[in-house]
Amino acid sequence: MTEKLVVIGNGMAAGRVLEHVFERDADRYSVTMFGAEPRVNYNRILLSPVLSGEKDFADIITHDEAWYADHNIRLRSGVSVVSIDRAARTVTDSSGAVTPYDKLLIATGSSPFIIPVPGHDLPGIVTYRDLDDVNAMLAAAEKGGCAVVIGGGLLGLEAAAGLAVRGMKVTIVHLMPHLMERQLDAAAGYLLKGAMESRGVEVCIKANTKAIIAQDGKVSGVQLEDGRVLPADLVVMAVGIRPNAALGKAAGLNVNRGILVDDEMGTSDPAVFCVGECVEHRGQCYGLVAPLFEMAKVVAARLTDDPEPRYEGSAVSTKLKVTGVDLFSAGDFAEGDDRQDIVLRDAARGIYKRLVLKDDRLIGAVMYGDTIDGSYFFDLIKTGADVSSLRDSLIFGQSFAGGANADPNAAVAALADSAEICGCNGVCKGAIVGAIASKGLTDVGGVRTHTKASASCGSCTGLVEQLLAICLGDSFQKADVEPMCGCTDLGHDDVRRLIVARELKTIPQVMQELEWKTSCGCAKCRPALNYYLICDWPTEYEDDSQSRFINERVHANIQKDGTYSVVPRMWGGMTSIKELRAIADVAEKFAIPAVKVTGGQRIDLLGVKKEDLPAVWADLNNAGMVSGAAYAKGLRTVKTCVGTDWCRFGTQDSTGLGIRIEKFMWGSWTPAKVKMAVSGCPRNCSEATCKDVGVICVDSGYEIHFAGAAGLHVRQTDLLCKVATEDECLETIVALTQLYREQGRYLERMYKWSRRVGLETIRTQIVDDEPRRKALYDRFVISQKTSQVDPWAERVAGKEAYEFNPLKLVIAEAAE
Amino acid sequence: MNVHADLFIDVGSIDDVPMRGSRIVRAPGGDIALFKSTDGAIFALRDSCPHKGGPLSQGIVHGRSVTCPLHNWIIDLESGRAQGADHGCTNVIGLRIEGDRILLDSSSLSAAAA
Ligand code: SRM
Ligand SMILES: Cc1cc2nc3c(=O)[nH]c(=O)nc-3n(C[C@H](O)[C@H](O)[C@H](O)COP(=O)(O)OP(=O)(O)OC[C@H]3O[C@@H](n4cnc5c(N)ncnc54)[C@H](O)[C@@H]3O)c2cc1C
Ligand code: SF4
Ligand code: FES
Numbered sequence: 001m002t003e004k005l006v007v008i009g010n011g012m013a014a015g016r017v018l019e020h021v022f023e024r025d026a027d028r029y030s031v032t033m034f035g036a037e038p039r040v041n042y043n044r045i046l047l048s049p050v051l052s053g054e055k056d057f058a059d060i061i062t063h064d065e066a067w068y069a070d071h072n073i074r075l076r077s078g079v080s081v082v083s084i085d086r087a088a089r090t091v092t093d094s095s096g097a098v099t100p101y102d103k104l105l106i107a108t109g110s111s112p113f114i115i116p117v118p119g120h121d122l123p124g125i126v127t128y129r130d131l132d133d134v135n136a137m138l139a140a141a142e143k144g145g146c147a148v149v150i151g152g153g154l155l156g157l158e159a160a161a162g163l164a165v166r167g168m169k170v171t172i173v174h175l176m177p178h179l180m181e182r183q184l185d186a187a188a189g190y191l192l193k194g195a196m197e198s199r200g201v202e203v204c205i206k207a208n209t210k211a212i213i214a215q216d217g218k219v220s221g222v223q224l225e226d227g228r229v230l231p232a233d234l235v236v237m238a239v240g241i242r243p244n245a246a247l248g249k250a251a252g253l254n255v256n257r258g259i260l261v262d263d264e265m266g267t268s269d270p271a272v273f274c275v276g277e278c279v280e281h282r283g284q285c286y287g288l289v290a291p292l293f294e295m296a297k298v299v300a301a302r303l304t305d306d307p308e309p310r311y312e313g314s315a316v317s318t319k320l321k322v323t324g325v326d327l328f329s330a331g332d333f334a335e336g337d338d339r340q341d342i343v344l345r346d347a348a349r350g351i352y353k354r355l356v357l358k359d360d361r362l363i364g365a366v367m368y369g370d371t372i373d374g375s376y377f378f379d380l381i382k383t384g385a386d387v388s389s390l391r392d393s394l395i396f397g398q399s400f401a402g403g404a405n406a407d408p409n410a411a412v413a414a415l416a417d418s419a420e421i422c423g424c425n426g427v428c429k430g431a432i433v434g435a436i437a438s439k440g441l442t443d444v445g446g447v448r449t450h451t452k453a454s455a456s457c458g459s460c461t462g463l464v465e466q467l468l469a470i471c472l473g474d475s476f477q478k479a480d481v482e483p484m485c486g487c488t489d490l491g492h493d494d495v496r497r498l499i500v501a502r503e504l505k506t507i508p509q510v511m512q513e514l515e516w517k518t519s520c521g522c523a524k525c526r527p528a529l530n531y532y533l534i535c536d537w538p539t540e541y542e543d544d545s546q547s548r549f550i551n552e553r554v555h556a557n558i559q560k561d562g563t564y565s566v567v568p569r570m571w572g573g574m575t576s577i578k579e580l581r582a583i584a585d586v587a588e589k590f591a592i593p594a595v596k597v598t599g600g601q602r603i604d605l606l607g608v609k610k611e612d613l614p615a616v617w618a619d620l621n622n623a624g625m626v627s628g629a630a631y632a633k634g635l636r637t638v639k640t641c642v643g644t645d646w647c648r649f650g651t652q653d654s655t656g657l658g659i660r661i662e663k664f665m666w667g668s669w670t671p672a673k674v675k676m677a678v679s680g681c682p683r684n685c686s687e688a689t690c691k692d693v694g695v696i697c698v699d700s701g702y703e704i705h706f707a708g709a710a711g712l713h714v715r716q717t718d719l720l721c722k723v724a725t726e727d728e729c730l731e732t733i734v735a736l737t738q739l740y741r742e743q744g745r746y747l748e749r750m751y752k753w754s755r756r757v758g759l760e761t762i763r764t765q766i767v768d769d770e771p772r773r774k775a776l777y778d779r780f781v782i783s784q785k786t787s788q789v790d791p792w793a794e795r796v797a798g799k800e801a802y803e804f805n806p807l808k809l810v811i812a813e814a815a816e
Numbered sequence: 817m818n819v820h821a822d823l824f825i826d827v828g829s830i831d832d833v834p835m836r837g838s839r840i841v842r843a844p845g846g847d848i849a850l851f852k853s854t855d856g857a858i859f860a861l862r863d864s865c866p867h868k869g870g871p872l873s874q875g876i877v878h879g880r881s882v883t884c885p886l887h888n889w890i891i892d893l894e895s896g897r898a899q900g901a902d903h904g905c906t907n908v909i910g911l912r913i914e915g916d917r918i919l920l921d922s923s924s925l926s927a928a929a930a
Contacts, residue, residue: 663874
């Protein structure tokens with residue numbers, strides 16, 4: 001007698017199990033199959049081509065009516081199972097009918113997750129899981145208008161690309177700093193963002209959805225946490241999936257996130273099997289088909305009493321199905337000290353490849369732009385082969401790997417003479433090799449002069465060096481520019497030059513275009529890049545707080561015990577009864593243990609608890625005070641003396657000028673800290689001649705000094721020039737600071753910059769070249785528009801609130 | 817089965833910890849620092865540097881390491897060990913991820929564990 005097999009779910013995993021069961025034993029079972037969707041089984045992963053119009057539904061059907069008929073399957077499509085009675089071995093469906101089983105297979109897949117923001121249930125919101133969703137999207141696209149896709153993972157991107165092809169104006173809202181963060185690293189995420197944007201899809205990263213807004217009972221927009229409202233006629237939620245395990249749980253099976261199965265694909269009931277996305281195996285729930293197909297083989301074996309095959313988990317790889325975007329990721333590409341990265345970036349062709357090795361084995365791969373070797377690498381990951389002998393050329397892929405003695409220069413040596421090395425100047429390999437030989441060149445500089453190769457953007461410098469090494473052998477020595485850090489061979493100046501020349505505007509973009517050797521930089525280069533980008537693109541660049549040292553991140557100075565100090569600005573060292581009272585009140589209210597007058601003419605509140613910071617700032621803000629930036633690589637203090645207001649020797653209004661400079665320049669970021677002072681006469685009571693910039697007032701005007709220091713090194717300032725009026729004085733100081741901002745290397749104080757580029761060069765540009773001085777001044781003014789925002793007030797208003805609150809307070813009893 | 821093995825406390829969602837950043841959990845036994853590396857992995861360490869007790873939660877996270885904000889020791893997030901020439905180790909706190917929830921081993925949160 002045939003046994004009764006009941007299958008819940010008519011999806012990809014269930015279809016595959018049945019195929020294998022019929023191959024093994026065509027007559028063993030009489031099958032009843034329930035499918036909540038009112039149709040036959042289809043290839044769900046090809047819904048995206050249906051959405052974009054590259055395929056019809058008919059093209060993606062995997063099991064048609066005839067297949068069910070041929071195998072005598074009773075297909076109950078459009079009917080869901082609502083409960084399982086394991087004791088009676090029956091299932092009850094949505095029509096109320098009860099069906100008995102000998103063996104039960106649960107293959108219910110998973111459901112899209114809906115973020116429970118206000119408005120999440122409005123008409124006009126769809127998820128992306130089945131054909132009905134695609135039809136809903138197509139109907140919306142007919143009418144045109146705007147679509148917002150929430151979620152920049154695989155599904156969100158495919159939905160966005162499809163809707164864009166269908167003529168909608170699409171915006172992706174993604175919470176994380178880069179797209180597909182589960183599969184890609186920041187570098188590949190950056191390239192992908194560019195590819196989406198070139199398809200007309202706008203991408204908002206680090207954007208958190210706050211609410212969905214309605215008009216006339218229908219979706220009209222998506223409101224973000226930062227206040228922006230994106231217009232939307234259609235909202236697609238693609239933020240993740242959740243295994244459909246509820247049915248199993250209600251039936252008393254062991255369930256965690258998914259229904260628990262062992263390596264034999266058994267559940268806690270020997271008559272019940274489970275397969276697909278609803279399963280949890282060894283702590284893993286999967287969302288891709290490859291693991292489901294492997295599970296299906298094992299389940300089919302169990303259903304036909306073959307004890308052999310076991311399921312031991314799957315390595316997964318991902319490809320994005322957006323036409324024209326080549327992207328592949330597999331395995332584990334997390335960073336770790338026991339792991340090594342091999343990174344290849346070909347900026348000109350938009351290619352990025354990264355391999356992650358551990359103990360001489362390949363464990364992860366991310367590829368963008370050129371994915372031909374995806375399956376080769378995936379295979380190396382799955383087999384865990386020792387790759388130490390291939391290491392040097394591994395990243396070039398299968399065609400290169402295994403070549404006898406893999407030489408790092410081999411790839412360049414193998415290039416044809418006609419291969420272009422310098423894209424900017426169109427110089428090919430033959431021309432460079434020829435010049436090296438005929439002109440007897442020995443370094444990159446020589447090649448630059450004679451061929452122009454590497455003379456423009458410089459990104460081919462590495463290739464030119466390799467050519468020199470090939471032609472000259474061991475006698476070639478690389479020029480020793482000190483690299484910024486271990487992540488790049490470029491020095492600070494090259495990086496700064498290239499950021500401007502190539503209009504690089506985000507950290508991942510710099511790392512990709514300048515061929516960084518690590519995937520996300522280090523604690524040395526990230527703060528530097530963050531500064532360079534703020535300085536060069538003040539109105540466009542969005543600050544990356546995670547690339548800042550803690551003091552600049554929370555706008556207070558960390559102390560040895562983990563508390564913070566708070567220093568409000570006291571313009572030019574002047575204060576008032578109101579400010580002093582506010583400081584006293586704050587100190588009392590928050591039990592701040594120490595109040596100190598600093599060496600910078602203002603008051604420091606020391607020992608403030610981190611979570612009190614926003615409240616302390618709010619009180620200080622209310623008394624009209626802003627952050628003194630005592631923590632910043634930026635303008636610190638402008639010390640003054642009492643000047644003509646009171647002093648019998650004062651020649652000019654030194655206090656007023658100091659305050660004017662501080663009010664004009666506060667908030668600006670600089671390579672290292674900048675301290676200034678204005679003294680009313682050469683007696684110099686504000687110590688102006690040991691500051692980064694100091695003014696000494698004299699009867700006939702103002703002497704502007706700069707490049708002094710009184711810290712680790714004590715250095716007296718140099719005289720830059722003398723001017724007659726306050727206005728000229730301010731213009732000169734601002735232009736000088738801007739020149740330093742544009743040329744200084746990160747953490748290089750003004751006196752070191754001056755020593756490096758030379759006092760005369762600076763004087764020529766600032767004092768003698770008036771148009772240049774004015775242009776520098778104007779650039780500073782532009783950058784101040786976005787810099788003069790009190791960081792304290794922003795945080796009082798709620799910005800980055802997570803910085804100041806513990807995630808959780810665990811009380812004593814809970815922990816015992 | 818060991819009864820204590822199951823005493824894990826839900827402390828929040830993985831989305832609450834910023835990428836390349838940190839959050840703290842305040843517990844009777846002292847603060848615990850949770851970190852998220854660029855690849856989205858979560859780590860938990862006692863929030864105290866093996867050098868002079870600096871709050872590691874306030875450091876810069878890079879790769880799977882954090883640079884202490886006080887004197888720049890680099891601590892490995894997985895093992896809690898100081899890297900390079902420096903020697904010392906911070907306690908790693910037992911951690912489990914369930915869905916998007918972060919669960920911490922309660923035995924390391926109690927005052928007795930301090
Ligand atoms: C508070 C203060 C000492 C005081 O109680 O007076 C102070 C405190 C610190 N100084 Fe200073 N410096 C203070 C005036 C000075 C001065 C005097 C001045 O500005 O006129 C100098 C010498 C002038 C100079 O900079 O050339 C000074 C030279 C330094 C240096 C050495 C800099 C150098 O390039 O050589 C450091 C170390 C550094 O920046 O790397 C430093 C670093 C520090 C730090 C930030 C140490 C740190 O990294 O945590 C201290 C922070 C304590 C805190 O949380 O408030 N501090 N420091 C003064 C704050 C002034 C203000 O109102 O903002
Ligand atoms: C748009 C899209 C693109 C994708 N692209 C890829 C890709 O490129 N590569 C890749 O590997 N994977 C991709 N996937 C994922 C892949 O489709 C899934 O991993 C796979 O379909 C899961 O198979 P399953 O059988 O477990 O679940 P499903 O295919 O979802 O089948 C489960 C079926 O069970 C039904 N059901 C649920 N509960 C009940 C009930 N109580 N009673 C009756 N029926 C029920 C559901 O309606 C559903 O039809 C994509 C998914 C989507 C949505
Ligand atoms: S002199 Fe040294 S100890 Fe004193 S505040 Fe400055 S850095 Fe700290
Ligand atoms: S306390 Fe961490 S480095 Fe000193």
